[in-house]
Amino acid sequence: MKxxxxxxxxASFLVAVFGPTASVGGPMTVMFVMFLAMLAVGIYEAVxxxxxxxxxxxNIVLAVIxxxxxAIFTGLAIVEPMLSQFPxxxxxxxxxxPLFYVVSxxxxxxxxxxxxxxxxxxxxxxxxxxxxxx
Numbered sequence: 001m002k003x004x005x006x007x008x009x010x011a012s013f014l015v016a017v018f019g020p021t022a023s024v025g026g027p028m029t030v031m032f033v034m035f036l037a038m039l040a041v042g043i044y045e046a047v048x049x050x051x052x053x054x055x056x057x058x059n060i061v062l063a064v065i066x067x068x069x070x071a072i073f074t075g076l077a078i079v080e081p082m083l084s085q086f087p088x089x090x091x092x093x094x095x096x097x098p099l100f101y102v103v104s105x106x107x108x109x110x111x112x113x114x115x116x117x118x119x120x121x122x123x124x125x126x127x128x129x130x131x132x133x134x
Contacts, residue, residue, distance in 0.1 A: 004044060005112050008037035012108040016101050026093060030104065031071075034111045038067035041115040049123075062122055063115040070114020074107050 011033045020026040042063030046056040083092060083099075092100045 001041075001044070001112075001116060004037060004040050005109055007040075008033065008108040008112050009105045011037075012104045013101060016104040030107075034067060034071060034108065035064070037108065037112050038063045038115045041067070041112055042119070045116075045119050058122070059119055062118045066118025067111045067115040069118070071107060071111045073114070074110045078110075079103055079107070 042060035046059040
């Protein structure tokens with residue numbers, strides 16, 4: 001899990017530094033990187049817990065839903081109020097402010113954690129074979 005978070009932060013940082021920022025391609029590229037991180041979380045949890053085919057589908061769907069919910073929550077509840085505290089002219093991406101890199105790394109971390117949290121919530125309700133027999 002730590003490796004997925006580090007790779008997601010590194011990829012989002014590289015997109016922030018070298019990728020398109022002022023056009024539509026910038027946010028789409030960032031969301032594609034986050035989507036790949038969500039898939040990685042779902043696949044990792046399915047492999048590590050030896051899930052069957054239905055478990056793979058459930059893990060991947062949960063990871064994507066949890067990641068998107070976390071990304072939306074991060075943007076609305078954390079980033080927007082934080083941006084109002086800084087005097088930035090124009091958009092954050094086009095301003096070149098260092099906060100842009102911090103926000104992109106923080107969003108990557110919270111998106112991966114949101115994916116992981118959604119799977120962990122459902123894992124609480126999954127019935128293990130040992131508990132089913134008792």
